[in-house]
Amino acid sequence: MTATARNAARFSVAPMMEWTDRHCRYLHRLMTRHALLYTEMVTAPALARGGATHLLAFDPAEHPVALQLGGSDPAELATATRIGAEFGYDEINLNVGCPSDRVQSGCFGAVLMERPALVAECCAAMIGAAGATEVTVKCRIGVDDQDPRETLPRFLETVAGAGVRRVTIHARKAWLQGLSPRENRDIPPLDYPLVIEMKRAFPDLHISINGGITGIAQAQALLEAGLDGVMVGRAAYHDPASILPQVDAAFFGGAPGPAAEEVVRRMLPYIARHLDEGGRLNQVTRHMLGLFAGRPGARAWRRILSERAHRPGAGTEVVEEALSRLAPAGAPAAG
Structure with a gap:
């Protein structure tokens, strides 16, 4: 601690x-x-x-x-x-x-x-x-x-x-x-x-x-x-x-935390463990929907997770697919 x-x-x-x-x-x-x-x-x-x-x-x-x-x-x-x-x-x-x-x-x-x-x-x-x-x-x-x-x-x-x-x-x-x-x-x-x-x-x-x-x-x-x-x-x-x-x-005088993309990558092993223990993907990803608020591709991120994470057998590949839809950090927001 x-x-x-x-x-x-x-x-x-x-x-x-x-x-x-x-x-x-x-x-x-x-x-x-x-x-x-x-x-x-x-x-x-x-x-x-x-x-x-x-x-x-x-x-x-x-x-x-x-x-x-x-x-x-x-x-x-x-x-x-x-x-x-x-x-x-x-x-x-x-x-x-x-x-x-x-x-x-x-x-x-x-x-x-x-x-x-x-x-x-x-x-x-x-x-x-x-x-x-x-x-x-x-x-x-x-x-x-x-x-x-x-x-x-x-x-x-x-x-x-x-x-x-x-x-x-x-x-x-x-x-x-x-x-x-x-x-x-x-x-x-x-x-x-x-x-x-x-x-x-x-x-x-x-x-x-x-x-x-x-x-x-x-x-x-x-x-x-x-x-x-x-x-x-x-x-x-x-x-x-x-x-x-x-x-x-x-x-707290510490270092800044990681960017949202890195947070998602660090979540993947946790998600995999949760799935191995019999959990469902959407139990975790429902908390991740707002990670890219205001970013280009955020709508696709939310849509993919919302539509697919609850399906039987959904795994970390759903998260990786959603992540691939994001524009790089710093790109201008869509119109």
């Missing part, structure tokens, strides 16, 4: 349901050695009651990598945390930000912003079970009719009192009534100044900011404003090659 999770949190890729699975994380790791990567949210009951430890599998190359848990029962979260720590995750994160109906019905995610004392109880139980692995929280600035300027400092004070020392704040409210999960990613306004104020009010907390961050310069400006870390979500997924290869040089 090249960095601790705390140091790596200077730049992280957000946990995103149905996106940041192990194949996505392996791809992202090829572009940045130092950024902190997160799993999709795994529910504590699935681990504590369901024994679904297959959800925790990851490649050692993914380090530093954090497991995000969803739940609201302290005992279940403690069990899930212990399992995650035993699997070797570098951080265990509690989801207090997801606004989906399914999450609300389980009394976890963003709805827990209304129950800071319960969150603190959960965090204390997780910390007790985590051993040397750090427990962190990802939250919103508030939900529904809460006033974030009152709610957020109380929330942070409460979880800090339980022993949490690192928090990622999605700088939007979550509207649990009246907006869909998709709308909750865009419609509530961002309040970066409030998150920056929270860092000043809680100087001992390591605070990362999430929400609406689309590029390196914007992320650098937020760090320069006093925040400890930035977390990028959709931009890093949909157009990874425009962001992730710059991360190590911009934030």
